[in-house]
Amino acid sequence: MSLPGDGTTDFYDALAPMFDVMTDWQARLAAEGPFLRAVLEEAAAVRVLDAACGSGGHTLALAGWGYRAAGADASPGMIALARAKAAAAGQDVPFEVADLAGLPAQFLHANRTAPERGEGEEAPFDAVLCLGNSLPHLLDHSALVEALRGMAGVLKPGGLFVTQNLNYDLRWKTQPRFFAAQGGELDGQNVLVWRFADYDLAAGRIAFNIALFRKNASGWEVRVHTTPQRPLFRADLHAALSEAGFAEIRDFGRMAAPFEPFDPDKSGDLVVTARKQ
Secondary structure (H helix, E strand, O other): OOOOOOOHHHHHHHHHHHHOOOOOHHHHHHHHHHHHHHHHHHOOOOEEEEOOOOOOHHHHHHHHOOOEEEEEEOOHHHHHHHHHHHHHHOOOOOEEEOOOOOHHHHHOHHHOOOOOOOOOOOOOEEEEEEOOOOHHHOOOHHHHHHHHHHHHOOEEEEEEEEEEEEOHHHHHHHOOOEOOOEEEEEOOEEEEEEEEEEEEOOOOEEEEEEEEEEEEOOEEEEEEEEEEEOOOOHHHHHHHHHHOOEEEEEEEOOOOOOOOOOOOOOOOEEEEEEEEO
8 A cells, every 4th residue: 555745655656566475365265255245245345445456366256256346545556557457367357546535536436437426426435455464554634534434434324344453562562673574576586574663762653664575696785675664553543543434443453364352462453344324
C-alpha cells in the first residue's frame, strides 16, 4: 500500500517487481483465507474491495472464492503487476490506482452500472479490506481518519471493514530490527529482499527499509529504499475508527482461524473488524 506525496509510492513501485518473490501466496492464503471467508460470510458480503491490494494476491483469491472483487493501490507499479496477474489467470477483476482517501471518487461512479439503480445512485461495497500493515504509512491522526473515511465512503451502511497490521503495542517496546530475507528468481536473475527497521522514539517514527539484491554477471548489487511509518497502537486505531463512523469494533491477534483474541503483550498482529454506522 502506498500514499502520494511522502515517498511511499516510490518505495512500493521499487518493491513491486520483487513483491511476489518475497511473498509465498499459497501459504499465506491457506493461513488467512479461512479467517477472511468467515468474517465475509458473517457479513453476507458479495462485493469486496481490497483497498491496499499491492500485487493483487488477496483480490484475485477473493474473486476465485466467488466474491465480486476489486482492488486499489496508490502504487502504479503494484497495480500494473496485479493487472498482469489477473490477465494471465483469465480473471476479469478491476484494479485501480487510488489512495485510501480517494476511493469514493475512484469507485462510486465506476460502479453505477446496474440499470435498476437510479441516476447517480451509489453502489457501495459490502466489505472493504485494508491488509498488509498498510495503515502505519499514515503519519498522523488526521491522515488516518481521512483514509478510514475514504474506505467508509465506499461501504454500504452496516458494511464490514477489515484491517490487518502489526502489533505496535508490542513492537514499540521490543523494537525488532531485522526480519527474515526472502529470495527467488526474477527475469532469470537470483534476487533477495531483506527488510529491516530503525526506530526513532523521540519522533514517534519508524524508518522501514527494504534492501533489494540482484545477482548479475558481475556479482550482487543492492539498492536500499526507505519509507516512514507511524506506530499504530490499538487505542489510536479504535479512536480513529469511531471518528470515521465505524462501530462494533472487534480485535483479533492474527488473521487466521480459529479466531484468536488480541493480546497486546503477545500477539504478532492487530487484526480489527468494524461495521460502518
